[in-house]
Amino acid sequence: MKIQHLQPAFPVARHQRCSQCDALFVIPQLHANQDALCPRCKAKVSGGREWSITRLAAIAVTMLVLMPFAFTESLINIRLLGTPISASLLQGIWQMARQGDAITASMVAFCTVGAPATLVGSLLYLYFGQRIGLNLRPVLHLLDRLKEWVMLDIYLIGMGVAAIKVSDYASLSTGLALPAYVALTLLSLITLIHLNVEQLWEHFYPQPITSPQPHDPAVLRVCLACNFTGMQDERGRCRRCHVPLRTRRRHSLQKSWAALLAAIVMLVPANVLPISIIYVNGARTDDTILSGIASLASSNVPVAAIVFIASILVPVIKILVLLGLLVSIHFKLRHGLKTRIRLLRFVIWIGRWSMLDLFVISITMSLVDRDQLLAFTMGPAAFYFGSAVILTILAVGWLDSRLIWDAHAANADYAD
Ligand SMILES: [Zn+2]
Ligand SMILES: [Zn+2]
Structure with a gap:
């Protein structure tokens, strides 16, 4: 370097x-x-x-072939009360839309199906579009924003957590499509690592x-x-790239504050209301995020720790770091700038893992569904929790981090 x-x-x-x-x-x-x-x-x-667009397109084709199978066929099979049940990704989303609400289901659908499919579509568009001279700019803009929304890896971990939760009631086996899903996840990770959007810009529009x-x-x-x-x-x-070139992002602070405050408000019902509901022989048990983690901890501490970090620790730290940064911009604070920047990068990197709990719920809903005997469904908190996670991702995206350095520099001039 x-x-x-x-x-x-x-x-x-x-x-x-x-x-x-x-x-x-x-x-x-x-x-x-x-x-x-x-x-x-x-x-x-x-x-x-940089990987050439040809290589990225070859991976995209492989992903395209794997997708229908990985999304629609069974990922986990269980025997619940003597009945074989299998769960696929799309089935989990469908159950969530039918029994829970359509908005939460579409959040899960976007991160697991929509964003990966758009990634594949965009790469293929670039590959073929450059040959026939299409305008590639909108797709390059899209690719840059898409990266953090492709959550196949988190869903895979979610599947593991759901399997451990369900193993209390039922015997498990892996589904037919699991190898295809794992391959798809690995390919998406490789693509995201080697996809250098800035160099693609340089390549297509030198x-x-x-x-x-x-x-x-x-x-x-x-x-x-x-x-x-x-x-x-x-x-x-x-x-x-033909977007308006500004010194600083417009309305950055207002938008970032608005998304952050909305996220804080959403986190209250997300933690107070039940996120999952279990029916055993007609008797209903409600679980909040915290009580769900507590009951998981009684059987499996490491898994409970993962869910705790993803669902409670990460959102709270992310909100505190963002609050700290926004306040420091307003009051032109100088202290701990490097630490705050490092923390911000860390929470951006880890923030998307908060969707884990919603994925676990989606899979468990399609597995544990035996009408009156034993059923698992989502509670109203799921919607608020998902909204809070998405709002924090937007709040970070809208914050123009150059403002932090501006505030720092303004204060340095004043102090020195
Ligand atoms: Zn540009
Ligand atoms: Zn810099």
């Missing part, structure tokens, strides 16, 4: 602004195995590791080095949508 600070530009070097902290520096040409990190905030600004260069590099702006650093075109847009 080599970073060179504002050295004289040689022909292959280019100016770049960091999309996270707005620092301006010069990146030399990178070799295939080199990453460029921002000298101020250590964010990865550019990576040399910008000439001789594009207008200002006398003062300070007027260069970075585009948050495609990470290109340059001057606005005559219509005030990014030269590469």
Whole structure:
């Protein structure tokens, strides 16, 4: 890893602004195995590791072939009260829509079916679209936002948790489609690791080095949508991806605050109301998130710990970190900036795991369904919990992290 600070530009070097902290520096040409990190905030600004669109498209085709089987065929089989029952992904979502509510079911459907299918569709569109000269810009924008919503890996862990929960009542066996599902999950992970949207932008829409260069590099702006650093075109847009190029994201603080406050409000009913309801011989038992974890802990502590981290610890930490950052922007606080930035990156990375509990509920609903004898269904808290998770993901996405550095710099000028 080599970073060179504002050295004289040689022909292959280019100016770049960091999309996270707005620092301006010069990146030399990178070799295939080199990453460029921002000298101020250590964010990865550019990576040399790219898979060609041909290879990504080949993986996309494999995923496309696996998908119908992995989504519709049985993943887990159980024998419950003498009756064989099998659960597939789509069946779980269908049960959730039928017995619970359609909105929560569509949250699960989006993260497990919608987003992976869109990922596959986008890669194939890029591959074929470049050959026949289609406009690839909307799809490249879409790909960049899609990454954190592909949750096949979390659903796989959810399946494991559901299996352990159900094993108290029933004997389990793996379903026919499980190997296909695991393969699909691994391929999605590989794709997301090797999918470098910024380099795809560079590949499809290369910008000439001789594009207008200002006398003062300070007027260069970075585009948050495609990470290109340059001057606005005559219509005030990014030269590469054609979205309006602004100094800071518009209404970032208002939108981020709104999503965060709504998430905090949603977390109250999410924790107070029952999230799952079990009927045993007609008798109803309600479980909140916490009491569900407590009863799981009595049989399996490690699994209970995973659910506790995903459903309680992560959302709470995420909200506290975001609150801290937003307050620090308003009051221009300087203390612990690096820690807060590190925490923010950590919670962004871990935040999507909060959907785990909803996936567990979806699978368990399609497995444990024996009418009056033994039935499992979701409670009203599921909707509030899912909404809170999605709102926090949006709140982080809408926060322009350069504002944190602006507040820091403003205070530094004042203090020094
Ligand atoms: Zn930076
Ligand atoms: Zn752009």
